[in-house]
Amino acid sequence: MPNISERGKMMPPSPIRKLVPYAEEAKKKGRIVYHLNIGQPDIKTPEVALNAIRQYDEKVIEYSHSAGLESYRRGLAQYYQSIGIDVNYDEIIVTTGGSEALVFALMTTMNKGDEIIIPEPFYTNYNSFALLSEVKVVPITSDIKNGFALPEVAEFEKKITDRTKAILVCNPSNPTGALYSQEELYKIRDLALKYNLFIIADEVYREFCYDGHKHLSVMQLEGMQQNAVLIDSTSKRYSECGTRIGCFVTKNKELLSSAMKYAQARLSPPLLGQIAGEASLNTPKSYFEEVYNEYIARRDYVVEALNKIEGVFCPMPKGAFYTIISLPVENAEEYCQWLLEEYHYNNQTVMLAPAAGFYSTKGLGVNQARIAYVLKIDDLKNAVKVIEESLKVYPGRTIK
């Protein structure tokens, strides 16, 4: 039998993959499992997007331009202009989800062996994309105690070497819900300019900023035109994850032209998803207000209720729809598995994402879990009750 590749063996499995069979087993036993572990919102896709698909009237589902439909790119540019981001349509490459935009960014800004600094905990697939493109992730740890604020610039500066080519930020952040302030962003801008680094900013949760906090894009940082790469996606903004449409945006022409060659190699982003995406640009304001109010209500409920549980700490997220909580347990992964395998409260249980998988530094986050508040409030209430009751009896709890 031929050997498979070592790099394939080294690819990290999804951090919840180990738990999936336990969740399936629990369901087979007839238990209700509340999924707080995934970023698949239950929010409806805008009607304008669904209608555009239903009214598709071409005879052939053709390739689009490798950079995406020109009409869609022009629409995207208008959208960015409308929120104060100065971008032309020919500075946008439509991609197969934000995922592909990230791969393009790593392949074009970095050679293999180069280093990218990423505040941890971070979206676990950054690790997969870094492995795929053979770049080294250099983590900087952010702290649950201050709501996972961007670490001090001095911490970044300590990590910079000859091989450092870029800093990757997710703003607002999956998995922490942190939203970086203008002050924080200008500080890393200065650092990027000082050391000639790219800042790759994953801003797919841009629309989800709460309490009057304003989102500042990397593309809005003065003087960063040649250093900024924006990663975007329609998945969360319009709750249309299945369209697999994102984009890679930069004003750096050389970088754009390099990314374009990767785009040409895979011919075209998905056409039907682009049609949904283009129509979504006309989503009425009322849709976002409704979604926004729903997430605010969910967040406020879940944060308050979790913090009332003895030994649980949940920072107040300023954006996205995630938060990382610390739990009074020795090992959150074991606790999450136990919830699915052994525990139920009134025949209900909960699936959480153990947070260790979001850290690059071994040993961190072992008593933390990520919560996605993507369920209706009534379900969230039941889920929090399960967590509360379970911690009273969990054998591995640290508070006796």
Add this chain to the structure above:
Amino acid sequence: MPNISERGKMMPPSPIRKLVPYAEEAKKKGRIVYHLNIGQPDIKTPEVALNAIRQYDEKVIEYSHSAGLESYRRGLAQYYQSIGIDVNYDEIIVTTGGSEALVFALMTTMNKGDEIIIPEPFYTNYNSFALLSEVKVVPITSDIKNGFALPEVAEFEKKITDRTKAILVCNPSNPTGALYSQEELYKIRDLALKYNLFIIADEVYREFCYDGHKHLSVMQLEGMQQNAVLIDSTSKRYSECGTRIGCFVTKNKELLSSAMKYAQARLSPPLLGQIAGEASLNTPKSYFEEVYNEYIARRDYVVEALNKIEGVFCPMPKGAFYTIISLPVENAEEYCQWLLEEYHYNNQTVMLAPAAGFYSTKGLGVNQARIAYVLKIDDLKNAVKVIEESLKVYPGRTIK
């Protein structure tokens, strides 16, 4: 300004990219340009696929399973069974086009620096995917004189080193239209087994085999269960290139589980494309008969007409809808550019794909061009007339 990556700079541009601006210029001058350069068929997508999209009635366009919708994978397995390929649904990973399946195959079968043997001329993006995954392409030249038949096994064997991990075949072949015989395939099977190699077979043109020739899949070669990887796509079979749906198929469980980690990293293949793909499985036989007859007629016309032109040689393709022709010119790329930039016949001209870009060995194919016979016969007639007349006056012709 930060430096972009060297690997990005090294990525080959599309072989027709240089010609695109000339084609656009020609159109601006009001000329009709017949596109024989691209594989975008004008054939209609099956009604069943278009209707499935139009009848989409879910409220949320969600992620699918990372391996694709289970119902679609079960349908695909049935399709494969029906054509004599023994595959279960859980041996299939639905991908974003055949392109992604190829990347998964290279990443999982080979480490960086490993070698893959590919008969040339080959689909030019194999080069891009090899660069992306840092594997070395070792070409074996096939010959226009015998219709680009698979080279002798002894030629393959000469190229095998310690780093050789796989052989990649495209069958039927884009860009040559060659279809490999049972005898040829069994010979490279024996070689693969002898040296413990994978055979990665790109079979996306499986349905396009002419003159009673039967397609044999790599999955049907006895004893190859652990060594075979099938790359497939719905793009050409159902003329739905824009759906971006393909698949990665293997019975090698270790390889499958490795590929699955790459699939999880990008979350999900496009949902809407999968819905079109699943519905396409019910395409009536009459559709394929019509398409088949249309391509046969186009092929027969174009091959006969081209061979009548003095100095042109066009082998008879047995499959797909491409052929590579040799031209009585010193440099086909210059000729192709001249056709767009300077020549017209009754205000019409032609865009061809210079074939040098399909060879990995420098200096080969310089007097060859690839033709995709994806246009209606009337257009093909006009296009051939342009080629015929142009060669009478082209300054760089070799036959005076």
